[in-house]
Amino acid sequence: MLKKEQNELVTRTSAGTPMGEMFRRYWLPALLSEELAERDGPPVRVQLLGERLIAIRDTQGRLGVMDEFCAHRGVSLWFGRNEESGLRCPYHGWKYDVSGRCVDVPSEPEGSRLCERIALKSYPLIERGGVIWIYMGPPELQPPPPEWEFATVPAEQSFTSKRVQECNWLQALEGGIDSSHVSFLHSGGLNTDPLFKGAKGNEYNMNDLRPQFEVTDAEGGLFIGVRRKAEPGSLYWRITPWIMPCFTMVPPRGDHPVHGHFWVPIDDENCWAWSFDYHPTRALKDSEVQAMKDGAGIHCKYVPGTYIPLANKSNDYLMDRAKQRTGELYSGVESIAIQDSSLQESMGPIQDRTREHLTGTDRGIVQARRRLIAAATALAESGTAPPGNEPHVQKVRSAAVVLPEGQPFQEAAREALRAEPGKPHATV
Numbered sequence: 332m333l334k335k336e337q338n339e340l341v342t343r344t345s346a347g348t349p350m351g352e353m354f355r356r357y358w359l360p361a362l363l364s365e366e367l368a369e370r371d372g373p374p375v376r377v378q379l380l381g382e383r384l385i386a387i388r389d390t391q392g393r394l395g396v397m398d399e400f401c402a403h404r405g406v407s408l409w410f411g412r413n414e415e416s417g418l419r420c421p422y423h424g425w426k427y428d429v430s431g432r433c434v435d436v437p438s439e440p441e442g443s444r445l446c447e448r449i450a451l452k453s454y455p456l457i458e459r460g461g462v463i464w465i466y467m468g469p470p471e472l473q474p475p476p477p478e479w480e481f482a483t484v485p486a487e488q489s490f491t492s493k494r495v496q497e498c499n500w501l502q503a504l505e506g507g508i509d510s511s512h513v514s515f516l517h518s519g520g521l522n523t524d525p526l527f528k529g530a531k532g533n534e535y536n537m538n539d540l541r542p543q544f545e546v547t548d549a550e551g552g553l554f555i556g557v558r559r560k561a562e563p564g565s566l567y568w569r570i571t572p573w574i575m576p577c578f579t580m581v582p583p584r585g586d587h588p589v590h591g592h593f594w595v596p597i598d599d600e601n602c603w604a605w606s607f608d609y610h611p612t613r614a615l616k617d618s619e620v621q622a623m624k625d626g627a628g629i630h631c632k633y634v635p636g637t638y639i640p641l642a643n644k645s646n647d648y649l650m651d652r653a654k655q656r657t658g659e660l661y662s663g664v665e666s667i668a669i670q671d672s673s674l675q676e677s678m679g680p681i682q683d684r685t686r687e688h689l690t691g692t693d694r695g696i697v698q699a700r701r702r703l704i705a706a707a708t709a710l711a712e713s714g715t716a717p718p719g720n721e722p723h724v725q726k727v728r729s730a731a732v733v734l735p736e737g738q739p740f741q742e743a744a745r746e747a748l749r750a751e752p753g754k755p756h757a758t759v
Contacts, residue, residue: 333684333700341703342499342681344596345381349707353717354380354467354576356710358477359595360605361465362386363493364458367394371413380467381598385409386456387429390416395429396465397453402433427451459483461491462605474720479578480728480750481591481609489609490588490623492630495639496672499681500577500602504594506671507579508699510557510569511692514540516674519660520667526608526619526628527667530584532731532759535559535567544694547741549727551575551719552702554748555695556740561733567759568740570730570748573699575706575719580729581629583758588615589729590629600680606630606668611728611756631668640669648673726750730757 333341344351359379366375367388377384377396385408386396399407401420408427412419417434419426426435431453433446454467460482466473481489496503506512513521514536521533539559547554552574561567569582580591593605606629608615626632632641642649648664650673655663664670689697709715718724730747734740747757 332687332689335685337700337704338681338684340707341700342501343599344500345599349711350576350703351380352468353703353707353710354596356468356472356474356717357576357720358457358464358466358474359577360462360493360593360603361396361456362463363491364461364463367463374409374411374413374418376409377465378597379465379603380596382467384454385411385418386463387413387418389413389418389429393429394456394458394463395431395453396456397427397429397431398451400451401425402449402451425449429453460489461486472716475722478722478725480611480726481589481607484609484611484752485614487614488611489607490615490620491605491607492623493603493605493638494631494633494668494672495597495637496594496602496604496676497600497644497680498602498672498676498678499599500594500596502675502678502682503602503604503672504573504577504579505696505699506675507581507592507594508553508555508571508573508695509692510555510571510582510695511542511544514542516661516670517667519658520670524627524667525622526587526590527584530587530759532567532569532582532584535561535759539567542692544692545740546694546698549574549724551721551724551727552578553695553698554741558740565733565735568730568732568734568744570732570740570744571695572727572729572748573695574724574727575717576703578719578725580727582729582731583756584731585758587758588619589756591729592629604668604672611750612753626666626668629668631666640672642666642669642673644673644676728756731759732757733759 375386377386383399384396385399403425406422410421417426417428424437428434431451433449439445457464542557542559545556555571557569558566573579577594583589588608588610590608595603623630650663654660664673706717728750730744734743
């Protein structure tokens with residue numbers, strides 16, 4: 332378990348907090364490209380790390396994100412007019428370009444230099460892999476663009492979604508690196524979900540409910556290895572990479588696409604669950620993409636016009652007690668994504684980790700917490716740059732492999748855990 336002050340450190344991410352300042356050193360997914368597809372289209376609200384921002388794509392196609400509120404009298408610029416290379420406040424007509432610089436105050440006398448003194452806080456954006464990424468840290472320390480494989484393969488090989496999750500980012504992340512719950516919570520979906528079913532690994536998952544965890548350091552985080560019994564003399568390994576601060580990948584199943592997540596704080600009590608699927612060697616099938624859009628796999632159905640899950644806290648996640656009793660749904664909740672979020676949200680907005688009783692299956696979680704605390708503390712106390720920003724560190728994969736008993740996974744699967752263009756993924 333964590334002490335109260337440790338739990339505060341790892342869960343609080345507003346400006347000025349150790350973890351908040353660490354998050355600001357990374358490129359983070361902020362918007363789907365589809366949200367800002369149109370030049371001079373409607374502005375879009377962006378809330379990350381406790382900051383309220385507004386984003387636009389201007390007349391020239393340039394991306395911009397700035398403080399949501401007009402410098403004049405604090406009107407939300409979500410109501411603004413995106414026109415002629417800038418965003419104009421509808422209250423008194425003040426106009427801002429994509430860098431947040433004020434370029435027009437129409438009520439001022441001719442020759443006024445007021446604009447030169449007005450600028451909203453803004454951050455750089457880049458677009459890659461169907462995602463618009465934001466960097467919120469010191470400009471002089473901006474890292475190279477993200478090199479995650481899902482964002483660099485051809486567009487037809489990748490699919491990304493996002494959803495609101497009503498809990499702190501860390502309890503969502505910790506669910507993403509906990510492989511032991513798959514044999515329970517997701518047991519129904521392994522044989523029915525179109526993005527999971529049919530894999531040999533599913534049998535290993537269900538035939539051994541007592542997985543053993545081994546965790547090794549990776550340059551930017553951890554490799555969390557989980558072994559189960561396979562055929563006599565061999566073990567089935569599922570290896571999950573965690574790269575700081577919030578990137579995880581789920582080990583693959585058969586020839587299904589590989590999937591993973593980013594868990595990005597909206598504020599201390601809510602987060603964005605970003606979910607990606609991609610195949611490293613082929614285009615996604617139409618049936619796979621449709622399944623993702625329909626909420627299969629790690630994706631979900633939405634309340635129309637939003638990124639809020641259709642099954643959510645307000646409707647008890649549409650729980651079906653009859654299906655829970657029959658075992659069709661272990662928890663009674665449909666959809667792998669919502670099975671996870673329902674239980675993670677049930678812990679409360681910020682889980683009290685002083686009350687936990689951890690076991691051997693929590694080794695990955697324990698070590699991830701230690702790495703986060705150490706990195707945030709080192710940054711706050713001595714300015715040490717946190718790991719995980721280097722492009723070569725981001726060229727990582729998850730893997731599912733069968734190995735002889737006694738063979739260390741970190742050595743035997745070393746090549747499988749490195750992403751290379753066109754290389755098949757290691758899967759069972």
